[in-house]
Amino acid sequence: MNRIALITGGGRGIGTATARHLARQGYQLCINYRHDRGSAEALVAEIRAQHSVPCIAVQADVSVEAEVMRLFDEMDLRLGPITHLVNNAGILQPQMRVLEMSAERINKTLTTNVTSYFLCCREAVRRMVPGCAIVNVSSAAARLGSAGEYVDYAASKGAIDVLTKGLSLEVAAQGIRVNGVRPGFIHTDMHADGGEPGRVERVKGNIPLLRGGQPAEVAAAIAWLLSDEASYATGTFIDVAGGR
Numbered sequence: 001m002n003r004i005a006l007i008t009g010g011g012r013g014i015g016t017a018t019a020r021h022l023a024r025q026g027y028q029l030c031i032n033y034r035h036d037r038g039s040a041e042a043l044v045a046e047i048r049a050q051h052s053v054p055c056i057a058v059q060a061d062v063s064v065e066a067e068v069m070r071l072f073d074e075m076d077l078r079l080g081p082i083t084h085l086v087n088n089a090g091i092l093q094p095q096m097r098v099l100e101m102s103a104e105r106i107n108k109t110l111t112t113n114v115t116s117y118f119l120c121c122r123e124a125v126r127r128m129v130p131g132c133a134i135v136n137v138s139s140a141a142a143r144l145g146s147a148g149e150y151v152d153y154a155a156s157k158g159a160i161d162v163l164t165k166g167l168s169l170e171v172a173a174q175g176i177r178v179n180g181v182r183p184g185f186i187h188t189d190m191h192a193d194g195g196e197p198g199r200v201e202r203v204k205g206n207i208p209l210l211r212g213g214q215p216a217e218v219a220a221a222i223a224w225l226l227s228d229e230a231s232y233a234t235g236t237f238i239d240v241a242g243g244r
C-alpha cells in the first residue's frame with residue numbers, strides 16, 4: 001500500500017517531529033497548519049530535500065467543517081486518498097480555574113480539540129480501506145484533570161479517548177485501526193500559549209523520570225501505532241508521560 005498520511009497541526013511541536021519520523025519511513029505527507037505558513041513550508045522543503053517523498057502543506061482550520069472538507073479534497077487531488085491520519089492539532093488557553101471560564105473559552109477548546117478530531121476521522125474513514133490507521137493525540141491530562149490550570153483542555157482530551165475507543169469499534173470490521181497516544185509534559189511552544197513557557201521545567205520534579213519529554217519521543221509512539229507492526233492493536237492507548 002502507498003502510505004499517504006495527514007498530520008493536522010503539523011507545522012511545529014509534536015506534529016513536526018511526527019512528520020520527520022514518518023518521512024524517514026517513506027510516507028507521503030500532507031502537513032496541515034492553521035496560521036504559520038512559514039514553518040509548514042520550511043518543513044515541507046526539508047522533507048522533500050532529505051527524503052525525496054511527496055510532501056505538501058495545506059492551510060485549514062480543522063475546527064471548521066468546510067475547511068476540513070477542502071483539506072481532504074486537496075489531499076485527494078494532490079497525493080491521493082488518505083491511508084493514515086494523525087489527529088494532532090490542539091490548543092491550550094491561559095491557565096485558570098473552572099470557576100473563571102467563559103462559555104466562549106470552553107467552546108473554543110472543544111471545537112478545536114474535539115470537533116476537529118471527529119471531522120477528520122469522519123473524512124478519513126470515508127476514504128480508508130483495510131490496513132489503514134488513525135492515531136489521535138490525546139493527553140495524560142485526560143487521566144489527571146489539570147486542576148487549577150486547564151480542566152477544559154483535560155476534558156477535551158477525555159472526549160478524544162472516548163472517540164478513539166468508540167470509533168475503533170465502529171470500524172474494526174473494516175480493517176481500520178484507531179488508537180491514541182497520551183503525552184505528558186513535552187517540550188513544545190504549547191505551554192507558552194497556555195501562559196507559562198517554563199511549565200515543563202517547573203513540574204519536572206514531579207515526573208517519575210524527572211524530566212519533560214521530547215516531541216520525537218511522542219512521534220515514535222505515534223509511528224508505531226500507525227505501522228503494520230501494531231496490526232493487532234486497536235482502541236488502545238500509549239502513555240508517553242515519563243511515568244505519570
Ligand code: NAP
Pocket residue numbers: 008009010011012013014015032033034035036037060061062063087088089090091112116137138139140141182183184185186187188189190191193
Ligand atoms: P503546539 O506546538 O502548540 O502545536 C500545535 C499545532 O496545532 C500548531 O502547529 C497549530 O498551528 C496547530 N493548530 C491549532 N489549532 C488548529 C486548528 N484549528 N487547525 C489547524 N491547526 C491547528 O502543540 P504540541 O505541544 O505539539 O501539541 C500537539 C498535540 O499534542 C496537541 O493535541 C496537544 O494537546 C497534545 N499534547 C501536547 C502536550 C505537550 O506537553 N506539549 C502534552 C499532551 C498532549 P498554527 O501554529 O499554524 O496555528
